[in-house]
Amino acid sequence: MASSTVENYLKQLYLEEHSTGKSIVPMGRLAELMKVVPGTATAMVKALADSGLVRYSPRAGVRLTPAGNQLALHVLRRHRLVELFLVKIVGFDWSEVHDEAEELEHVISEKLLERIDSLLGHPTVDPHGDPIPTAGGHVAYPAADDFVNCPLRRRVQIVRILDQQPRFLQFVNQCGLLPGTRVQVSERNPQADSVSILLEGKSPLTLSTAAAAKFQVKPVA
Amino acid sequence: MASSTVENYLKQLYLEEHSTGKSIVPMGRLAELMKVVPGTATAMVKALADSGLVRYSPRAGVRLTPAGNQLALHVLRRHRLVELFLVKIVGFDWSEVHDEAEELEHVISEKLLERIDSLLGHPTVDPHGDPIPTAGGHVAYPAADDFVNCPLRRRVQIVRILDQQPRFLQFVNQCGLLPGTRVQVSERNPQADSVSILLEGKSPLTLSTAAAAKFQVKPVA
DNA sequence: CAGTTAATTTTGATTAGTCAAAATACAATA
DNA sequence: TATTGTATTTTGACTAATCAAAATTAACTG
Numbered sequence: 001m002a003s004s005t006v007e008n009y010l011k012q013l014y015l016e017e018h019s020t021g022k023s024i025v026p027m028g029r030l031a032e033l034m035k036v037v038p039g040t041a042t043a044m045v046k047a048l049a050d051s052g053l054v055r056y057s058p059r060a061g062v063r064l065t066p067a068g069n070q071l072a073l074h075v076l077r078r079h080r081l082v083e084l085f086l087v088k089i090v091g092f093d094w095s096e097v098h099d100e101a102e103e104l105e106h107v108i109s110e111k112l113l114e115r116i117d118s119l120l121g122h123p124t125v126d127p128h129g130d131p132i133p134t135a136g137g138h139v140a141y142p143a144a145d146d147f148v149n150c151p152l153r154r155r156v157q158i159v160r161i162l163d164q165q166p167r168f169l170q171f172v173n174q175c176g177l178l179p180g181t182r183v184q185v186s187e188r189n190p191q192a193d194s195v196s197i198l199l200e201g202k203s204p205l206t207l208s209t210a211a212a213a214k215f216q217v218k219p220v221a
Numbered sequence: 222m223a224s225s226t227v228e229n230y231l232k233q234l235y236l237e238e239h240s241t242g243k244s245i246v247p248m249g250r251l252a253e254l255m256k257v258v259p260g261t262a263t264a265m266v267k268a269l270a271d272s273g274l275v276r277y278s279p280r281a282g283v284r285l286t287p288a289g290n291q292l293a294l295h296v297l298r299r300h301r302l303v304e305l306f307l308v309k310i311v312g313f314d315w316s317e318v319h320d321e322a323e324e325l326e327h328v329i330s331e332k333l334l335e336r337i338d339s340l341l342g343h344p345t346v347d348p349h350g351d352p353i354p355t356a357g358g359h360v361a362y363p364a365a366d367d368f369v370n371c372p373l374r375r376r377v378q379i380v381r382i383l384d385q386q387p388r389f390l391q392f393v394n395q396c397g398l399l400p401g402t403r404v405q406v407s408e409r410n411p412q413a414d415s416v417s418i419l420l421e422g423k424s425p426l427t428l429s430t431a432a433a434a435k436f437q438v439k440p441v442a
Numbered sequence: 443c444a445g446t447t448a449a450t451t452t453t454g455a456t457t458a459g460t461c462a463a464a465a466t467a468c469a470a471t472a
Numbered sequence: 473t474a475t476t477g478t479a480t481t482t483t484g485a486c487t488a489a490t491c492a493a494a495a496t497t498a499a500c501t502g
Contacts, residue, residue: 005489028449040490042451047488059450059497089310090336103328109321115311226459249479261460263481268458280467280480 350381
């Protein structure tokens with residue numbers, strides 16, 4: 001069975017492949033994500049390649065094989081179900097569940113996982129709006145706009161936050177920009193590199209374009 | 222911080238010291254409990270002694286220091302709170318929570334632990350009736366009789382089961398001898414080495430003396 | 443195209459935890 | 473008391489994961 005370490009390498013590869021759109025991840029980047037020195041990543045990737053979980057092209061980078069992808073999705077499923085469980089059942093704040101889930105995802109049994117899944121009513125997204133892969137390893141990424149490219153002055157609902165860092169999430173919490181919230185983008189200023197958000201009953205809020213891009217939204221009917 | 226392995230050694234030492242009454246555990250026994258070869262136990266115990274968690278007397282055995290005892294109690298607290306949580310909140314059967322708790326006890330954060338504790342209303346015993354140590358590392362073992370030495374033909378309540386093995390617990394489940402159940406000991410036969418139990422509305426049940434000793438009871442008012 | 447630079451890989455060492463098997467110590471028995 | 477047997481300890485080796493630092497490769501720059 002895959003160790004926690006192996007699971008983490010695969011998970012990071014999956015997330016990186018999907019957030020960059022590139023299907024190959026350079027070793028330096030992987031080392032950075034895993035917080036290890038590059039030599040360690042090289043050694044690990046060779047071992048993963050031997051197990052058939054990744055394809056390794058020396059000096060170019062590494063990509064997941066279908067088997068590695070499956071395993072990564074399974075880890076992600078655990079992670080996201082655990083996060084939702086901690087929020088919905090245990091009463092944790094959604095901004096503080098990430099690290100706890102990071103540990104739990106490697107130790108909970110299949111039985112507990114499925115129990116959590118049914119306790120939560122087979123949810124499709126976690127507290128950040130990230131989609132939860134199915135037990136069979138399928139996951140759907142619904143196409144979505146963000147604050148930077150959604151229609152101006154139209155009511156939209158926040159559906160997903162693309163940054164999991166506690167500091168950012170605490171900021172999101174304070175502003176009240178939680179998933180599910182309805183807002184509208186009142187203005188964009190390319191020169192100031194900023195986007196202004198209107199929240200029912202609050203004064204307008206201005207974010208950098210980079211920060212604004214972290215909020216995925218869908219139109220409100 | 223102590224690794225899972227270290228935590229498990231300390232926990233086993235604690236349990237063994239308390240279930241045998243002896244304050245020193247022979248290396249062979251420790252190796253057996255940890256399912257490692259004796260040499261491994263020796264090596265580990267030396268390391269634990271260097272960290273001040275145990276006192277090691279070569280060729281005699283090993284005992285916990287106060288520091289080791291504290292740590293063991295903390296692990297036990299986690300284990301037992303997790304077990305109760307799995308039963309009460311997650312809906313697991315009490316006979317199947319042990320292994321799951323065995324893993325979880327090493328990874329849940331202090332914050333999650335205290336959250337679970339308050340969610341459960343600061344319970345004092347786990348689903349098997351084992352006492353839950355406090356956050357400060359205190360634990361009370363209420364004096365209790367068992368089926369072998371409690372008064373005959375008096376109603377008593379089962380308060381604790383001293384064997385955690387799934388197979389035994391499933392048997393307990395089937396017979397309905399769960400903690401909380403009220404029964405009476407109808408007969409003891411030293412020659413047959415047996416004890417008979419009377420359960421409201423069921424036919425009498427006969428156990429070996431050894432099995433009967435695993436049920437702790439208290440008198441019903 | 444030669445030289446510099448940056449990324450990557452290699453090499454050698456380390457730590458935690460383990461096993462197999464040889465060596466040792468001790469207690470009991472003849 | 474010498475011998476036997478059992479528990480324990482020691483020794484040497486292994487695996488997974490890591491780091492530091494040296495060596496290599498490839499790409500860019502003048």
